[in-house]
Amino acid sequence: MEEYHSGDEVSFNPDEASNVVKECIEGIIGGVDYSQNKVNQWTASIVEHSLTQLVKQGKPFKYIVNCAVMQKSGAGLHTANSCYWDTTTDGSCTVRWENRTMYCVVSVFAVAIAL
Amino acid sequence: MDEDQSAEETTFVVDEITTVIKEVVESTIGNSSYQHSKINQWMSNIVESSLNQLTKLGKPFKYIVTCIILQKNGAGLHTASSCFWDNTTDGSCTVRWENKTIYCSVSVFGLAI
Numbered sequence: 001m002e003e004y005h006s007g008d009e010v011s012f013n014p015d016e017a018s019n020v021v022k023e024c025i026e027g028i029i030g031g032v033d034y035s036q037n038k039v040n041q042w043t044a045s046i047v048e049h050s051l052t053q054l055v056k057q058g059k060p061f062k063y064i065v066n067c068a069v070m071q072k073s074g075a076g077l078h079t080a081n082s083c084y085w086d087t088t089t090d091g092s093c094t095v096r097w098e099n100r101t102m103y104c105v106v107s108v109f110a111v112a113i114a115l
Numbered sequence: 116m117d118e119d120q121s122a123e124e125t126t127f128v129v130d131e132i133t134t135v136i137k138e139v140v141e142s143t144i145g146n147s148s149y150q151h152s153k154i155n156q157w158m159s160n161i162v163e164s165s166l167n168q169l170t171k172l173g174k175p176f177k178y179i180v181t182c183i184i185l186q187k188n189g190a191g192l193h194t195a196s197s198c199f200w201d202n203t204t205d206g207s208c209t210v211r212w213e214n215k216t217i218y219c220s221v222s223v224f225g226l227a228i
Contacts, residue, residue, distance in 0.1 A: 034191070036191055039191065039193045040193060040195075042193075043193050043194065043195035044195050046195070047195045047196060047197035048197055050197075051197045051198075051199055054199070055199055061199075062198075062199055062200040062201070062205070062226055063198065063199040063200075064179060064196060064197075064198045064199075064200075064207075064224050065196060065197050065198070066181060066194065066195075066196045066222070067194060067195050067196070068183060068192060068193070068194040069192070069193045069194075070185075070190060070191065070192045070193075071190045071191045071192075072190075073188060073189060073190040074188060074190070075185060075186045075187075075188035075189070075190040076149070076151060076154070076185070076186040076188075077183070077184075077185050077186075077190075077192065078154050078155070078158055078183070078184045078185075079158075079181065079182065079183045079184075080158040080159065080161070080162045080181070080182045081162065081179065081180065081181045081182070082162035082163060082165075082166045082179075082180050083166075083177070083178065083179045083180070084166050084169070084170055084176075084177055084178040084179075085177040085178075085179070085226075086177070090177070092179075107181065109179050109224070111177050111179075111200075111226045114228070
């Protein structure tokens with residue numbers, strides 16, 4: 001109860017989250033080529049594993065993990081996010097990853113829980 | 116009486132938000148073709164206008180708005196989201212829109228304060 005707060009306000013650590021997500025991506029699509037029939041499975045695994053790892057950190061946050069995988073074929077892809085939250089405690093991080101045949105963009109949004 | 120009102124104000128209403136977002140996307144890129152030079156402006160416009168309209172609803176929510184724009188070029192795009200939140204009050208909705216040259220996908224996540 002008291003020991004959880006320990007008087008400090010917890011804020012989101014984007015570097016830590018970024019590392020967690022990178023490991024998840026590498027572990028799931030690290031050495032593979034784009035495959036249409038496997039993509040759904042990959043994106044689902046990436047978001048689930050990332051979420052599980054983030055929740056394991058035990059911090060008082062709600063999380064949203066978003067993953068987009070795109071085949072490298074010359075098309076233009078653009079993404080944007082905007083957020084309406086408490087800037088002192090909430091935060092996000094985005095990890096961009098690629099290999100020879102695909103791009104992967106994972107965004108994590110963390111919103112503090114008022115306990 | 117009071118309970119009903121507060122329930123309406125504090126849960127995420129998908130239909131209302133879908134309508135708001137569709138209007139924003141239509142008014143921003145409704146009749147346009149994919150143009151690399153205008154994309155940044157379109158995207159900023161979509162996410163900012165969406166957020167403004169959502170906050171105008173006056174509900175006790177934090178919002179995250181995500182927008183993806185993809186040129187129609189034959190490439191495959193797959194997206195997934197997973198969320199760790201309070202199922203009774205929080206929610207999300209995704210609006211997919213397209214025209215002859217553009218795919219646009221806007222996701223809104225609302226988290227109760």
